[in-house]
Amino acid sequence: MKNNDLLTKVYNALLAAFGSQHWWPGDTPLEIAVGAILTQNTNWTNVEKAIRNLKQADMLDLARLRDVNLRTLARLIKPSGYFNIKAKRLKAFVEWVCREFEGDLEAMFERSVQSLREDLLSVKGIGPETADSILLYAGGLPVFVVDAYTYRICRRHRLILEEATYDEVAEFFTDNLPEDVAIYNEYHALLVMLGKMICKRRKPRCDVCPIRDVFEEEPELAEDER
DNA sequence: TGCCAGGCCGGGT
DNA sequence: ACCCGGCATGGC
Missing domain, CATH: 1.10.340.30 (Hypothetical protein; domain 2)
Structure with missing residues:
Protein backbone atom coordinates (compact mmCIF):
# COMPACT_ATOMS: atom_id res chain seq x y z
CA MET A 1 0.00 0.00 0.00
CA LYS A 2 1.21 3.49 -0.77
CA ASN A 3 2.10 5.67 2.16
CA ASN A 4 -0.53 8.26 1.33
CA ASP A 5 -3.26 5.61 1.25
CA LEU A 6 -1.90 4.14 4.46
CA LEU A 7 -1.90 7.46 6.28
CA THR A 8 -5.42 8.19 5.08
CA LYS A 9 -6.66 4.84 6.32
CA VAL A 10 -4.99 5.35 9.68
CA TYR A 11 -6.58 8.77 9.89
CA ASN A 12 -10.03 7.45 9.08
CA ALA A 13 -9.71 4.60 11.54
CA LEU A 14 -8.63 6.95 14.33
CA LEU A 15 -11.39 9.41 13.56
CA ALA A 16 -13.96 6.63 13.55
CA ALA A 17 -12.67 5.28 16.85
CA PHE A 18 -12.14 8.53 18.77
CA GLY A 19 -14.14 11.21 16.96
CA SER A 20 -13.02 14.78 16.37
CA GLN A 21 -10.70 16.02 19.13
CA HIS A 22 -11.38 19.76 18.77
CA TRP A 23 -7.79 20.81 19.40
CA TRP A 24 -6.17 22.95 20.63
CA PRO A 25 -7.97 23.39 23.94
CA GLY A 26 -7.72 27.18 24.35
CA ASP A 27 -9.68 30.30 23.49
CA THR A 28 -7.06 32.60 21.99
CA GLY A 139 -1.46 30.41 13.93
CA GLY A 140 -3.46 28.06 11.76
CA LEU A 141 -0.39 27.47 9.58
CA PRO A 142 0.16 24.19 7.68
CA VAL A 143 2.79 22.58 9.90
CA PHE A 144 2.70 19.00 11.15
CA VAL A 145 3.40 18.51 14.86
CA VAL A 146 5.51 15.55 15.95
CA ASP A 147 5.64 14.41 19.55
CA ALA A 148 6.83 11.40 21.54
CA TYR A 149 3.63 9.50 20.77
CA THR A 150 3.98 10.17 17.06
CA TYR A 151 7.50 8.74 17.20
CA ARG A 152 6.46 5.62 19.08
CA ILE A 153 3.45 4.90 16.92
CA CYS A 154 5.35 5.42 13.68
CA ARG A 155 8.29 3.31 14.82
CA ARG A 156 6.09 0.53 16.10
CA HIS A 157 4.35 0.32 12.76
CA ARG A 158 7.60 0.76 10.87
CA LEU A 159 6.49 3.87 9.09
CA ILE A 160 9.80 5.55 9.80
CA LEU A 161 13.37 4.51 10.46
CA GLU A 162 14.37 3.87 14.05
CA GLU A 163 16.79 6.80 13.91
CA ALA A 164 14.51 9.23 12.08
CA THR A 165 14.86 12.85 13.12
CA TYR A 166 12.01 15.18 14.07
CA ASP A 167 11.96 16.82 10.67
CA GLU A 168 12.00 13.49 8.88
CA VAL A 169 8.95 12.28 10.78
CA ALA A 170 7.14 15.52 10.05
CA GLU A 171 8.05 15.22 6.37
CA PHE A 172 6.68 11.71 6.26
CA PHE A 173 3.28 13.13 7.08
CA THR A 174 3.40 16.32 5.02
CA ASP A 175 4.74 14.43 2.00
CA ASN A 176 1.95 11.89 2.14
CA LEU A 177 -1.04 13.99 3.14
CA PRO A 178 -2.83 16.86 1.42
CA GLU A 179 -1.54 20.19 2.74
CA ASP A 180 -4.57 20.85 4.89
CA VAL A 181 -4.46 22.61 8.24
CA ALA A 182 -7.65 20.92 9.46
CA ILE A 183 -6.17 17.48 8.74
CA TYR A 184 -2.82 18.30 10.37
CA ASN A 185 -4.71 19.61 13.36
CA GLU A 186 -6.91 16.57 13.77
CA TYR A 187 -4.23 14.02 12.90
CA HIS A 188 -1.82 15.05 15.59
CA ALA A 189 -4.58 15.24 18.19
CA LEU A 190 -5.75 11.75 17.23
CA LEU A 191 -2.23 10.34 17.49
CA VAL A 192 -1.92 11.78 20.98
CA MET A 193 -5.25 10.21 21.92
CA LEU A 194 -4.09 6.89 20.52
CA GLY A 195 -0.82 7.17 22.38
CA LYS A 196 -2.51 7.91 25.68
CA MET A 197 -4.82 4.93 25.33
CA ILE A 198 -2.54 2.34 23.77
CA CYS A 199 1.10 3.27 23.97
CA LYS A 200 1.63 3.43 27.70
CA ARG A 201 5.00 1.82 28.25
CA ARG A 202 3.66 -0.76 30.66
CA LYS A 203 0.99 -2.48 28.71
CA PRO A 204 0.55 -1.65 25.06
CA ARG A 205 -3.04 -2.70 24.53
CA CYS A 206 -2.54 -3.85 20.96
CA ASP A 207 -5.72 -5.89 21.16
CA VAL A 208 -7.87 -2.77 21.20
CA CYS A 209 -5.74 -0.68 18.84
CA PRO A 210 -8.12 0.95 16.33
CA ILE A 211 -5.50 1.10 13.58
CA ARG A 212 -4.45 -2.52 13.89
CA ASP A 213 -6.52 -3.66 10.91
CA VAL A 214 -4.94 -1.09 8.63
CA PHE A 215 -1.57 -2.78 9.02
CA GLU A 216 -2.72 -6.37 9.22
CA GLU A 217 -4.15 -6.22 5.72
CA GLU A 218 -0.71 -6.14 4.12
CA PRO A 219 1.88 -6.49 6.83
CA GLU A 220 4.82 -7.21 4.53
CA LEU A 221 4.43 -4.04 2.51
CA ALA A 222 4.43 -1.71 5.46
CA GLU A 223 7.85 -3.07 6.33
CA ASP A 224 10.31 -1.71 3.82
CA GLU A 225 8.49 1.29 2.50
CA ARG A 226 10.67 3.65 4.47
C1' DT B 1 4.13 3.78 46.10
C1' DG B 2 6.81 4.94 42.32
C1' DC B 3 6.29 6.15 37.63
C1' DC B 4 4.77 9.07 34.19
C1' DA B 5 3.23 13.21 31.42
C1' DG B 6 1.51 16.53 24.37
C1' DG B 7 10.23 18.76 25.86
C1' DC B 8 14.18 21.38 25.95
C1' DC B 9 18.63 23.00 27.42
C1' DG B 10 23.45 22.81 28.73
C1' DG B 11 27.49 20.45 29.88
C1' DG B 12 30.16 16.45 29.38
C1' DT B 13 32.35 12.94 26.50
C1' DA C 1 27.82 14.53 16.89
C1' DC C 2 25.63 11.98 20.60
C1' DC C 3 24.41 11.24 25.56
C1' DC C 4 22.69 12.45 29.94
C1' DG C 5 21.15 14.88 34.06
C1' DG C 6 18.20 18.53 35.47
C1' DC C 7 13.92 20.70 35.68
C1' DA C 8 8.88 19.66 39.43
C1' DT C 9 3.94 19.14 39.87
C1' DG C 10 -0.31 16.26 40.42
C1' DG C 11 -2.72 11.85 39.25
C1' DC C 12 -3.09 7.05 39.22
Whole structure:
Protein backbone atom coordinates (compact mmCIF):
# COMPACT_ATOMS: atom_id res chain seq x y z
CA MET A 1 0.00 0.00 0.00
CA LYS A 2 1.21 3.49 -0.77
CA ASN A 3 2.10 5.67 2.16
CA ASN A 4 -0.53 8.26 1.33
CA ASP A 5 -3.26 5.61 1.25
CA LEU A 6 -1.90 4.14 4.46
CA LEU A 7 -1.90 7.46 6.28
CA THR A 8 -5.42 8.19 5.08
CA LYS A 9 -6.66 4.84 6.32
CA VAL A 10 -4.99 5.35 9.68
CA TYR A 11 -6.58 8.77 9.89
CA ASN A 12 -10.03 7.45 9.08
CA ALA A 13 -9.71 4.60 11.54
CA LEU A 14 -8.63 6.95 14.33
CA LEU A 15 -11.39 9.41 13.56
CA ALA A 16 -13.96 6.63 13.55
CA ALA A 17 -12.67 5.28 16.85
CA PHE A 18 -12.14 8.53 18.77
CA GLY A 19 -14.14 11.21 16.96
CA SER A 20 -13.02 14.78 16.37
CA GLN A 21 -10.70 16.02 19.13
CA HIS A 22 -11.38 19.76 18.77
CA TRP A 23 -7.79 20.81 19.40
CA TRP A 24 -6.17 22.95 20.63
CA PRO A 25 -7.97 23.39 23.94
CA GLY A 26 -7.72 27.18 24.35
CA ASP A 27 -9.68 30.30 23.49
CA THR A 28 -7.06 32.60 21.99
CA PRO A 29 -3.78 32.26 20.07
CA LEU A 30 -1.91 33.54 23.12
CA GLU A 31 -3.54 31.02 25.42
CA ILE A 32 -2.64 28.26 22.96
CA ALA A 33 0.97 29.41 22.71
CA VAL A 34 1.24 29.61 26.49
CA GLY A 35 -0.26 26.14 26.80
CA ALA A 36 2.22 24.80 24.25
CA ILE A 37 5.11 25.93 26.43
CA LEU A 38 3.55 24.82 29.70
CA THR A 39 2.73 21.33 28.47
CA GLN A 40 6.35 20.44 27.74
CA ASN A 41 6.79 16.98 29.24
CA THR A 42 3.79 17.66 31.44
CA ASN A 43 0.31 16.24 31.85
CA TRP A 44 -2.31 18.52 30.34
CA THR A 45 -4.47 18.53 33.47
CA ASN A 46 -1.61 20.24 35.30
CA VAL A 47 -1.37 22.82 32.54
CA GLU A 48 -5.08 23.56 32.86
CA LYS A 49 -4.59 24.51 36.49
CA ALA A 50 -1.73 26.82 35.59
CA ILE A 51 -3.74 28.47 32.83
CA ARG A 52 -6.67 28.88 35.18
CA ASN A 53 -4.36 30.70 37.59
CA LEU A 54 -3.13 32.97 34.81
CA LYS A 55 -6.69 33.79 33.78
CA GLN A 56 -7.78 34.53 37.33
CA ALA A 57 -4.84 36.88 37.70
CA ASP A 58 -5.79 38.40 34.34
CA MET A 59 -2.28 37.61 33.12
CA LEU A 60 -3.15 36.03 29.80
CA ASP A 61 -2.01 39.13 27.99
CA LEU A 62 1.26 39.84 26.19
CA ALA A 63 2.00 43.17 27.84
CA ARG A 64 1.19 41.89 31.31
CA LEU A 65 3.23 38.75 30.84
CA ARG A 66 6.10 40.92 29.67
CA ASP A 67 5.85 43.18 32.70
CA VAL A 68 5.12 40.69 35.47
CA ASN A 69 8.08 39.69 37.59
CA LEU A 70 9.53 36.24 37.20
CA ARG A 71 8.74 34.99 40.68
CA THR A 72 5.10 35.99 40.46
CA LEU A 73 4.77 34.29 37.10
CA ALA A 74 6.48 31.16 38.42
CA ARG A 75 4.06 31.03 41.34
CA LEU A 76 1.05 31.29 39.04
CA ILE A 77 2.18 28.45 36.78
CA LYS A 78 3.42 26.26 39.62
CA PRO A 79 0.96 23.39 39.00
CA SER A 80 2.40 22.80 35.52
CA GLY A 81 5.76 21.73 36.96
CA TYR A 82 9.22 23.03 36.01
CA PHE A 83 7.76 26.38 36.98
CA ASN A 84 11.03 28.27 37.27
CA ILE A 85 12.30 27.26 33.88
CA LYS A 86 8.90 27.62 32.24
CA ALA A 87 8.46 31.10 33.65
CA LYS A 88 11.69 32.04 31.90
CA ARG A 89 10.56 30.37 28.70
CA LEU A 90 7.24 32.20 28.71
CA LYS A 91 9.09 35.43 29.29
CA ALA A 92 11.52 34.74 26.47
CA PHE A 93 8.67 34.02 24.06
CA VAL A 94 6.59 37.03 25.09
CA GLU A 95 9.55 39.37 24.97
CA TRP A 96 10.42 38.09 21.53
CA VAL A 97 6.88 38.70 20.25
CA CYS A 98 6.84 42.16 21.77
CA ARG A 99 10.23 43.00 20.29
CA GLU A 100 9.77 41.54 16.81
CA PHE A 101 6.07 42.11 16.24
CA GLU A 102 5.23 44.96 18.59
CA GLY A 103 3.16 42.65 20.73
CA ASP A 104 0.92 41.62 17.85
CA LEU A 105 0.59 37.84 17.62
CA GLU A 106 -1.56 38.06 14.49
CA ALA A 107 1.15 40.05 12.76
CA MET A 108 3.61 37.34 13.68
CA PHE A 109 1.59 34.68 11.85
CA GLU A 110 1.57 36.78 8.69
CA ARG A 111 5.23 35.98 8.18
CA SER A 112 6.23 33.15 5.88
CA VAL A 113 6.14 29.82 7.69
CA GLN A 114 9.73 28.81 6.94
CA SER A 115 11.52 31.82 8.36
CA LEU A 116 9.01 32.23 11.17
CA ARG A 117 9.69 28.67 12.32
CA GLU A 118 13.44 29.23 12.25
CA ASP A 119 13.12 32.40 14.29
CA LEU A 120 10.78 30.73 16.77
CA LEU A 121 13.33 27.95 17.26
CA SER A 122 15.95 30.52 18.16
CA VAL A 123 13.92 31.53 21.23
CA LYS A 124 15.29 29.78 24.32
CA GLY A 125 12.83 27.19 25.48
CA ILE A 126 11.04 26.80 22.16
CA GLY A 127 11.97 23.50 20.52
CA PRO A 128 10.50 21.91 17.40
CA GLU A 129 7.32 20.51 18.93
CA THR A 130 6.50 23.69 20.81
CA ALA A 131 7.24 25.84 17.76
CA ASP A 132 5.10 23.69 15.49
CA SER A 133 2.25 23.55 17.99
CA ILE A 134 2.22 27.33 18.10
CA LEU A 135 2.36 27.62 14.31
CA LEU A 136 -0.38 25.07 13.68
CA TYR A 137 -2.75 25.51 16.58
CA ALA A 138 -2.30 29.18 17.42
CA GLY A 139 -1.46 30.41 13.93
CA GLY A 140 -3.46 28.06 11.76
CA LEU A 141 -0.39 27.47 9.58
CA PRO A 142 0.16 24.19 7.68
CA VAL A 143 2.79 22.58 9.90
CA PHE A 144 2.70 19.00 11.15
CA VAL A 145 3.40 18.51 14.86
CA VAL A 146 5.51 15.55 15.95
CA ASP A 147 5.64 14.41 19.55
CA ALA A 148 6.83 11.40 21.54
CA TYR A 149 3.63 9.50 20.77
CA THR A 150 3.98 10.17 17.06
CA TYR A 151 7.50 8.74 17.20
CA ARG A 152 6.46 5.62 19.08
CA ILE A 153 3.45 4.90 16.92
CA CYS A 154 5.35 5.42 13.68
CA ARG A 155 8.29 3.31 14.82
CA ARG A 156 6.09 0.53 16.10
CA HIS A 157 4.35 0.32 12.76
CA ARG A 158 7.60 0.76 10.87
CA LEU A 159 6.49 3.87 9.09
CA ILE A 160 9.80 5.55 9.80
CA LEU A 161 13.37 4.51 10.46
CA GLU A 162 14.37 3.87 14.05
CA GLU A 163 16.79 6.80 13.91
CA ALA A 164 14.51 9.23 12.08
CA THR A 165 14.86 12.85 13.12
CA TYR A 166 12.01 15.18 14.07
CA ASP A 167 11.96 16.82 10.67
CA GLU A 168 12.00 13.49 8.88
CA VAL A 169 8.95 12.28 10.78
CA ALA A 170 7.14 15.52 10.05
CA GLU A 171 8.05 15.22 6.37
CA PHE A 172 6.68 11.71 6.26
CA PHE A 173 3.28 13.13 7.08
CA THR A 174 3.40 16.32 5.02
CA ASP A 175 4.74 14.43 2.00
CA ASN A 176 1.95 11.89 2.14
CA LEU A 177 -1.04 13.99 3.14
CA PRO A 178 -2.83 16.86 1.42
CA GLU A 179 -1.54 20.19 2.74
CA ASP A 180 -4.57 20.85 4.89
CA VAL A 181 -4.46 22.61 8.24
CA ALA A 182 -7.65 20.92 9.46
CA ILE A 183 -6.17 17.48 8.74
CA TYR A 184 -2.82 18.30 10.37
CA ASN A 185 -4.71 19.61 13.36
CA GLU A 186 -6.91 16.57 13.77
CA TYR A 187 -4.23 14.02 12.90
CA HIS A 188 -1.82 15.05 15.59
CA ALA A 189 -4.58 15.24 18.19
CA LEU A 190 -5.75 11.75 17.23
CA LEU A 191 -2.23 10.34 17.49
CA VAL A 192 -1.92 11.78 20.98
CA MET A 193 -5.25 10.21 21.92
CA LEU A 194 -4.09 6.89 20.52
CA GLY A 195 -0.82 7.17 22.38
CA LYS A 196 -2.51 7.91 25.68
CA MET A 197 -4.82 4.93 25.33
CA ILE A 198 -2.54 2.34 23.77
CA CYS A 199 1.10 3.27 23.97
CA LYS A 200 1.63 3.43 27.70
CA ARG A 201 5.00 1.82 28.25
CA ARG A 202 3.66 -0.76 30.66
CA LYS A 203 0.99 -2.48 28.71
CA PRO A 204 0.55 -1.65 25.06
CA ARG A 205 -3.04 -2.70 24.53
CA CYS A 206 -2.54 -3.85 20.96
CA ASP A 207 -5.72 -5.89 21.16
CA VAL A 208 -7.87 -2.77 21.20
CA CYS A 209 -5.74 -0.68 18.84
CA PRO A 210 -8.12 0.95 16.33
CA ILE A 211 -5.50 1.10 13.58
CA ARG A 212 -4.45 -2.52 13.89
CA ASP A 213 -6.52 -3.66 10.91
CA VAL A 214 -4.94 -1.09 8.63
CA PHE A 215 -1.57 -2.78 9.02
CA GLU A 216 -2.72 -6.37 9.22
CA GLU A 217 -4.15 -6.22 5.72
CA GLU A 218 -0.71 -6.14 4.12
CA PRO A 219 1.88 -6.49 6.83
CA GLU A 220 4.82 -7.21 4.53
CA LEU A 221 4.43 -4.04 2.51
CA ALA A 222 4.43 -1.71 5.46
CA GLU A 223 7.85 -3.07 6.33
CA ASP A 224 10.31 -1.71 3.82
CA GLU A 225 8.49 1.29 2.50
CA ARG A 226 10.67 3.65 4.47
C1' DT B 1 4.13 3.78 46.10
C1' DG B 2 6.81 4.94 42.32
C1' DC B 3 6.29 6.15 37.63
C1' DC B 4 4.77 9.07 34.19
C1' DA B 5 3.23 13.21 31.42
C1' DG B 6 1.51 16.53 24.37
C1' DG B 7 10.23 18.76 25.86
C1' DC B 8 14.18 21.38 25.95
C1' DC B 9 18.63 23.00 27.42
C1' DG B 10 23.45 22.81 28.73
C1' DG B 11 27.49 20.45 29.88
C1' DG B 12 30.16 16.45 29.38
C1' DT B 13 32.35 12.94 26.50
C1' DA C 1 27.82 14.53 16.89
C1' DC C 2 25.63 11.98 20.60
C1' DC C 3 24.41 11.24 25.56
C1' DC C 4 22.69 12.45 29.94
C1' DG C 5 21.15 14.88 34.06
C1' DG C 6 18.20 18.53 35.47
C1' DC C 7 13.92 20.70 35.68
C1' DA C 8 8.88 19.66 39.43
C1' DT C 9 3.94 19.14 39.87
C1' DG C 10 -0.31 16.26 40.42
C1' DG C 11 -2.72 11.85 39.25
C1' DC C 12 -3.09 7.05 39.22
